[in-house]
Amino acid sequence: MAAGDAIGCFGLTEADFGSNPSGMRTHARRDGEDWVLEGSKMWITNGNVADVAVVWAQTDDRIRGFVVPTDTPGFQANEIHKKMSLRASVTSELVFDGVRLPADVVLPEVSGLRGPLSCLNEARFGIVFGTLGAARDCLETAINYSIDREQFDKPIAAFQLTQKKFADMALELGKGMLLALHLGRLKDEHLVRPEQVSLGKLNNAREALAIARECRGILGGNGITLEYPIIRHMNNLESVFTYEGTNEMHTLVVGEALTGIAAYR
Amino acid sequence: MTRPPQSPFGLFAIDHLLSEEERAIRDVVREFVDSEIRPHIADWFEEGKIPARELAKDLGTLGVLGMHLEGYGCQGTSAVAYGLACLELEAGDSGIRSLVSVQGSLAMYVRHPRVRLGGAEAGVAAAHGCW
Numbered sequence: 001m002a003a004g005d006a007i008g009c010f011g012l013t014e015a016d017f018g019s020n021p022s023g024m025r026t027h028a029r030r031d032g033e034d035w036v037l038e039g040s041k042m043w044i045t046n047g048n049v050a051d052v053a054v055v056w057a058q059t060d061d062r063i064r065g066f067v068v069p070t071d072t073p074g075f076q077a078n079e080i081h082k083k084m085s086l087r088a089s090v091t092s093e094l095v096f097d098g099v100r101l102p103a104d105v106v107l108p109e110v111s112g113l114r115g116p117l118s119c120l121n122e123a124r125f126g127i128v129f130g131t132l133g134a135a136r137d138c139l140e141t142a143i144n145y146s147i148d149r150e151q152f153d154k155p156i157a158a159f160q161l162t163q164k165k166f167a168d169m170a171l172e173l174g175k176g177m178l179l180a181l182h183l184g185r186l187k188d189e190h191l192v193r194p195e196q197v198s199l200g201k202l203n204n205a206r207e208a209l210a211i212a213r214e215c216r217g218i219l220g221g222n223g224i225t226l227e228y229p230i231i232r233h234m235n236n237l238e239s240v241f242t243y244e245g246t247n248e249m250h251t252l253v254v255g256e257a258l259t260g261i262a263a264y265r
Numbered sequence: 266m267t268r269p270p271q272s273p274f275g276l277f278a279i280d281h282l283l284s285e286e287e288r289a290i291r292d293v294v295r296e297f298v299d300s301e302i303r304p305h306i307a308d309w310f311e312e313g314k315i316p317a318r319e320l321a322k323d324l325g326t327l328g329v330l331g332m333h334l335e336g337y338g339c340q341g342t343s344a345v346a347y348g349l350a351c352l353e354l355e356a357g358d359s360g361i362r363s364l365v366s367v368q369g370s371l372a373m374y375v376r377h378p379r380v381r382l383g384g385a386e387a388g389v390a391a392a393h394g395c396w
Contacts, residue, residue: 001373002338004325007317008372045367049317054375065375081313088309089360090317107375115375123370126362129348133356139273147270174277180352181282184345226307236359 009050011041011094012116018043019249019264022113026096027058028066028106035106037066037074037099043243047077047092054107055096056116065107065115074099085239121194124244125187128180128200131208131240132173134233139169141228142215156218165214172207179203195257202250209237283349290346294353297327302357310358320364329354329365331373339373 001008017023026039037057047053053068053075068075076095083091107115143166146157156162183200186192212234216223224231241247249264256262274280280288301323309315324330328340329350335341347369355362 001368002325002331002334004321004323004330004368007321008368010367010371010375045363046317049321050372052372054372067375083313086360086363087311087313088306088315088358089363090315119371119374122374123366125344126348126351126366126370130351130355130359130362130366133352133354133362134359136273136352137356143270170273170276173273174279177274177277177279178282180348181279181345184343184348187344226311229306232307232310232358240359 006051007046007049009044009046009053009092009094010116010119011044011047011053011055012120013041013043015040015042015093019246021056021116022063024056024058024063026055028064028101029059031100033103035066035101035103037068037096037101039096041094043080044077044092044094046090047094048079048090050077053094054119055094059111062111063113063115064111066101067105067107068096068099068101072099072101085235087235117194120244121197124197124201125183125192127240127244128183128197128204131204131237132176132180134237134240135169135173135176135204135208135211138212138215138230138233139166139173141230142166142218145219145222145228162218165218169211169214172211176204176207195253198245198250198253198257201245202247202254205237205241206247209234209241212237283345287343287346287349290342291349291353294327294329294350295356297323298353298357298361302354302361306358306361310360315360315364317364320361321368324365324368329369331369334369334373 012021014024014026016025024039026037026041028035028037037055039057041055044053050070053070055066055068056063057066070077074097076097078093078095080091080093143157146162147155149156179200183192183196186196212230216230216234219228219230222228226232252262252264283291321330331339332342332350333344333347351362351366354365
């Protein structure tokens with residue numbers, strides 16, 4: 001997989017269980033030595049191109065993870081179309097209709113949500129940085145555009161209103177990067193906690209989306225075409241704002257850290 | 266204008282916080298995005314299609330799939346270096362970064378012998394290649 005010869009996907013979210021995966025309906029039952037998987041997963045990145053799927057399912061022993069080769073009989077991936085965001089990405093529904101699996105595909109030593117949530121913490125860490133890339137691309141595009149674009153016989157970059165937008169956006173981008181690097185150094189020392197990754201995901205996804213929207217306005221009509229990257233980033237960031245823990249869930253994780261009270265239970 | 270403009274990260278002197286290796290990894294990923302993603306991304310987005318197989322191989326050759334993991338052909342870079350790679354990939358497109366996140370942080374992370382989750386099942390791992 002490191003070489004990219006095989007592609008993987010990760011099935012946790014279901015159509016009716018997004019922020020609350022503990023209610024998932026996909027289940028696996030023992031049948032002799034085998035496992036038999038039934039159910040479905042939704043919003044699965046790479047689903048239709050994956051060679052192998054990591055699927056989380058209810059069992060008699062809490063939630064367990066299963067490594068499912070996608071050519072196993074009963075496994076089906078249906079691509080989700082008509083998306084207006086992440087259009088340069090494959091998103092799928094996975095359906096398991098009596099998918100029979102040998103005993104050794106179950107992930108050992110982990111049951112309950114600790115398994116998938118520790119994976120999500122890894123991916124969220126990447127998003128803490130990633131969102132800043134989309135925001136930087138928007139801001140640099142808008143600054144360059146504003147220096148070239150003239151209205152009222154001067155570059156729109158020379159207007160105080162434009163400069164205030166740039167100053168505010170650069171502050172949020174830079175602060176987000178300082179936070180990301182701080183979390184990264186903590187992670188390299190194995191000290192970063194999940195609620196700290198939530199701080200980063202909450203802030204950086206929110207601010208990146210705000211920066212993309214502000215930059216879209218600076219480009220005027222040109223901001224809505226794919227000739228410039230901004231509306232593409234803006235639409236993509238709507239997904240990033242939601243996936244890997246919604247803005248609301250990360251807010252509540254931070255709220256729980258500050259008060260000791262979990263508001264979502 | 267009386268002075269040349271500074272980049273937003275330049276204004277914050279972000280490079281000062283990065284090691285030489287981290288800057289080098291960032292630059293390699295940025296060059297990949299400039300040459301392999303930017304020329305095509307608007308068309309991929311408009312058509313709603315990506316050459317996922319070829320992209321996965323190219324990203325594997327670049328070394329970003331599971332780059333912060335160790336063993337099984339993974340590089341074992343710092344978390345910060347992985348973060349910087351994600352930043353540069355998402356400067357290209359969130360969808361491309363999503364492909365890499367799901368592969369490296371979700372699917373490969375689960376099965377990787379280095380991490381407790383999945384429990385160092387080297388035998389099972391070998392059966393699935395890098396797994």
